[in-house]
Amino acid sequence: MTLDAVARRAGVSPATASRALNGTAPVRAELLDRVRAAAAALGYIPNAHAQALAGSAATTVGVICHDVGDPYFAAIASGVMAAAAERDLLVMLSSTFR
Incomplete structure (x- = not known):
């Protein structure tokens, strides 16, 4: 599962999904909840190599x-x-x- 898929399901941009999941910048609570719910529903696991x-x-x-x-x-x-x-x-x- 990719970050793009999570973003599409949550109805946000990939950048917003990334910020929501990584906590690198403030994201509105409503968007944060949508992204987290989409990630959980899709079984999203961050790619350690990409993060590194x-x-x-x-x-x-x-x-x-x-x-x-x-x-x-x-x-x-x-x-x-x-x-x-x-x-x-x-x-x-x-x-x-x-």
């Missing part, structure tokens, strides 16, 4: 490696993920396959 990329605080660690199936790179990625989890950071892992 859009946020101003650096809460994401990016790892790019040759092949995550390679034991050497897998061990490194595993260590990065463990360290990130201890610090409540999100890891975005990508493979080049080169």
